Amino acid sequence: MTHVKRAITAEDLTKIEILSDPQHTPNGDAYTYVSTKINDNNEYESNLYYQKRIETEPVQWTFGSNKNSNLSFSPDGKKAVFQSDRSGLPQLWIINTDGGEARQLTTFRNGAFNPAWTKNGQSIIFSAFIDEGDDVQNQKELSKEEQQKEMEEKKKQPLLVDRLQYKSNDRGFHDNKNTQIILYDLKEEKYEQLTNSNVDHSFQDVSPNGNYILFAANLNEDADYEIKNDLFLLNLKTIETTKLTDGNGGYHSARFSPSGDKIACFGHGYEYDGATLSKLFVYDIATGKRTCLTEGFDVQLGDAVVGDTRLGNSTTGPVWSRDEKSIYFIATDFGATGLYQASFNSEVEVLYKNDNHIFGFSYEATSDSFILGVSTPIDPCNFYSFRKGADLTQLTNSNALFLEEVAVIEPEVLVIPTEDGLELQGWLLRPYGYKDGEKYPFILEVHGGPHAMYGQTFFHEMQLLAAKGYVVLYTNPRGSHGYGQQFVDAVRGDYGGGDYSDLMLAVDYALEHFSFIDENRLGVTGGSYGGFMTNWIVGHTNRFKAAVTQRSISNWLSFYGVSDIGYFFTKWELGFNLLEDPAKLWDFSPLKYVENVETPLLILHGEVDYRCPIEQGEQLFIALKHLRKEVEFVRFPGADHELSRSGNPNMRIARLEEICRWFEKYL
Known part of the structure; x- marks a missing residue:
């Protein structure tokens, strides 16, 4: 007798496991990933898993109903730092990869996130929301009760607004806190605040020699009136900052080449405002020359697929090949995403593309191979091993019972x-x-x-x-x-x-x-x-x-003034804002x-x-x-x-x- 499967329900949302962020271990024989589920308390929980590439079953590294993510290995692979909210706020925790309990590394008042090791393994760089005048050496995390009391007190106080960009969908109402980049010296057990401007700074990468970091920010005087993002090179010895881009575009996902001589990034100059396709650029640090490797490639870089079963971050590129002759990335084309390779002769090659959604990948330089995160219309997600010119080899069997x-x-x-x-x-x-x-x-x-x-x-x-x-x-x-x-x-x-x-x-x-x-x-x-x-x-x-x-x-007339993006999105998408042609906005x-x-x-x-x-x-x-x-x-x-x-x-x-x-x- 044929088994008849039941129809999906709304509550089945709680039965779907969502995978993200594949990361190879430094020796390349294993990888980690994040698994996110909805638990019995109807809350999201994310845990870290480890799997050797020659084995069929992963090993769970973290447990409990917390959110654990953003793992980064030390260069020797003996330790890993990750982000967890088990203490109440997202903070950094460190663990020995051969076993043992994780220990809390940061107790920042507003949390800490997105950690990365320096190449010598002596320091960890991360981001944190820092108030003006805060001392990063004396940060104390509030208890849950103290956090609740502070929130209640804030609700009783008026909010003074003096900026155009004073709220956002992801952060709510802004205050004097900005995302700053912090370095933690493991031996000295001391923090150093690397950025100080009254804007948000997005950490990108640390150079192979450990002397520089890349970050993205808008440091222009008119930053409050602009939707732009430049790339900056920061010298960790002198704390001097060098601007790499021209102040007229949006640039992100910047990565040093293995030698540290070049930088790859995604970006564009807003030629079509918010509808502009991203391009892949390479900067030669010595000469300052910028080269576009995807000129004429009429495809959006990155993952533009929408869905309701994607949680967590995953790398979409750019990622350098071991010989620095190619750069790998995900691109969005005709209803699917695939893994692509761009070379310095401006040729773009499809490495893998099928009728599915590649939502992230990890490149392993020694074996010149990849872990691909794949979703299909009939399978929420799994990880696969991939080598150029070969078929995929399935590594996980997520959601099989479901x-x-x-x-x-x-x-x-x-x-x-x-x-x-x-x-x-x-x-x-x-x-x-x-x-x-x-x-x-x-x-x-x-x-x-x-x-x-x-x-x-x-x-x-x-x-x-x-x-x-x-x-x-x-x-x-x-x-x-x-x-x-x-x-x-x-x-x-x-x-x-x-x-x-x-x-x-x-x-x-x-x-x-x-x-x-x-x-x-x-x-x-x-x-x-x-x-x-x-x-x-x-x-x-x-x-x-x-x-x-x-x-x-x-109503586009009111949207202009009430949305966190209304003041620029209305102009970008409709051609004018409220002050220029309200009659046209009413027509739309x-x-x-x-x-x-x-x-x-x-x-x-x-x-x-x-x-x-x-x-x-x-x-x-x-x-x-x-x-x-x-x-x-x-x-x-x-x-x-x-x-x-x-x-x-x-x-x-x-x-x-x-x-x-x-x-x-x-x-």
């Missing part, structure tokens, strides 16, 4: 031609228990960004909707990454134009080619830009019988067309979303309710813009249940 239990639907790939000569890529999921001859309701999903990409990755929300009996279509309209610079730029200044036409064309294509879709039971949903587009759709067509808009934009605003809405609309919004603040949802709800339209509004306390991806697990499940409830009611 996948034996539940039915996972493999999407059908669609390529849809447009009237103006473009090609739209999309994916269609048939419903759980699909039977020929039956008609099924349909849901269109629209991603956020808009400069992101749906792709060949596992997506719990899509699988859930298919499990509930819906045909699910998700596509990449113009504005998405993965299809070249002109395609990703095509949405700017045209929100609700060509992008809207692309989505409607995709729906028409699905109806024409899949007779099992019930054209009278169509639904639509999306978040962020996808929420904007959902609002736009219901204000411009009544073909959908139900819609769910999430963390959306409804879904709120203008609210009287046209006949589709029952559910509005979902996090109450502390500073990217698309909740007033955007409030305005839309009040207008629709005032007009006696069919609308409901669900507010998620404590939730920010990342609710669907990394928010509180209970809230994430509640969100999914609300989406399913609405579509079940109206479709």
